[in-house]
Amino acid sequence: MKQIVPILFLVLTFSCNSQDYKQKARNSANQIAEYVVNAFEDSKGNLWFGTLREGMAMYDGKQLRYFTMADGLPSNRAVGIIENPNGTYWIGTGKGLVKYDGNSFFHFPNKDDASSMISNMFIDSKGIFWVGTWDGVYTFDGKDYKPFPIPLPAVETMINEDTKNWIKEINEDAEGNIWFAQGGYGACKYDGKNFTPVLVKDGLHSNSVTEIEFDKEGNIWFGTRVAEHDNPDPKMRKGKGGINLLTKDSIISFPVITAFNEGDVYEIYIDSSEDVWISTVRDGVYKYDGIEFIHYEVPVSIMKIIENPKGNLWLAGAGGLYRIDPSGKVINVQRSGPWN
Secondary structure: OEEEEEOOOOOOOOOOOOOOOOOOOOOHHHEOOOEEEEEEEOOOOOEEEEEOOOOEEEEOOOOEEEEOHHHOOOOOOEEEEEEOOOOOEEEEEEOEEEEEOOOOEEEEOOOOHHHHOEEEEEEOOOOOEEEEEOOEEEEEOOOOEEEOOOOOOOOOOOOOOOOOOOEEEEEEOOOOOEEEEEOOOOEEEEOOOOEEEEOHHHOOOOOOEEEEEEOOOOOEEEEEOOHHHHOOOHHHOOOOEOEEEEOOOOEEOOOOOHHHOEOOOOEEEEOOOOOEEEEOOOOOEEEEOOOEEEEEOOOOEEEEEEEOOOOOEEEEEEOEEEEEOOOOOEEEEEOOEOOO
């Protein structure tokens, strides 16, 4: 089911039923995993799905296979995978990077537990391999990690000591600038020499930035999390979080949609048609086609979205794997499918 919501840049009251939102009952034993946190399609058309507890799942067009500690992974926390031009895979795990050549796994731990807790990987246009961890940013040369310290700005919002160094996103804009999303210190742009932070004081909802994406107009989309969720007092766990858009002139928000202003957003994806997809924690998924937001009732929190050549969107979520087909139908893809 989908719902069309017109864009309004006015302060309006809009109910998305987010407070009444309840995840639909699902048979977890049939799901790809309880927590599917990443999705990737390789050069051969294989679909890979990172999970928090069941290793890396791979569907080759015929069958679903799991790669776990029993196969050689150092941890069943496998949060991401990328592919080099030579066909080698790099997997980010809870105990460092793993190289997979199609036959064997080669483990590359970092200095300690926090720095080996991989959160994301990115190879930029210059071929630099960036690694985001729970202990900041590192570059990786295929054998060794090198710390890449980012200056921390002074912020007034709450910082969770356990996740303050968590790098949630690394991305590159059209001009070659590298952007980092940080657990409590906002977003940061690195132009090769200088660091430029983007913070609440600049117009972001929250300094807990989760996602950074760039659209065809050169605008920057930021996903954020409500930092107040970390408050030890349950009565104080309300604040701003959701979506902001940095244009050439200013940072704007979308007050007509409650989930974009008072919730958590962990994924923004721009598809081949340049439509912007935004996942919310409690109000499903929205597509922005440049004119309006279209709402899709996806019953779990989505962590990653990818599109395959057939026009299907694969959604990895906390509660299982989903697919939105070209007609707009939302499908729960379980271990047995449907895959086509």
